[in-house]
Amino acid sequence: MSSNIEREKWSEASKRSYAYHYGRAAYEDITYTCRKCSIQAVFTGEEQKNSYEVKKNYIWQRRTLCSLCNADLHKLKAKNVALQERWTKEKAALQKDAVFLTEWLAVLNEFPSYGARVGGAMAKKLGELKARVPNPSIERTCPGKPGHASHVKR
Numbered sequence: 001m002s003s004n005i006e007r008e009k010w011s012e013a014s015k016r017s018y019a020y021h022y023g024r025a026a027y028e029d030i031t032y033t034c035r036k037c038s039i040q041a042v043f044t045g046e047e048q049k050n051s052y053e054v055k056k057n058y059i060w061q062r063r064t065l066c067s068l069c070n071a072d073l074h075k076l077k078a079k080n081v082a083l084q085e086r087w088t089k090e091k092a093a094l095q096k097d098a099v100f101l102t103e104w105l106a107v108l109n110e111f112p113s114y115g116a117r118v119g120g121a122m123a124k125k126l127g128e129l130k131a132r133v134p135n136p137s138i139e140r141t142c143p144g145k146p147g148h149a150s151h152v153k154r
């Protein structure tokens, strides 16, 4: 499906692109491969019109993720924002909280697979902090008999 191009609705940056003078008359469907899950997806003419004329995205901005993976990426970003907010408020406690550090690190480590450059420096910092915190799974496997040692000794 093609959709007619109305260049006057483009962003200022798009209008400065050579596409403004030499582009086609209509948006044609663009087939691409999702970089996350590798399925074939289509950036339809209508979606392009909405992207460039309503959302004012730059005319050379292309899609790299299918709609499902794109939705997943948005969820991941929202999760990251929530973790970042918690971190800002409770940094002193959280930098010693292995569960929190592990969770946030897992979120940050997912971004590269979506081609998103998010939180690389933070991931490095969290990795360093985590290395200094005792692993909670090891603590949990210790037989939990409170006061065990002191009771035995008389």
Ligand SMILES: [Zn+2]
Residues within 6 Å of the ligand: 034, 035, 036, 037, 038, 039, 065, 066, 067, 068, 069, 070
């Ligand atoms: Zn996908």
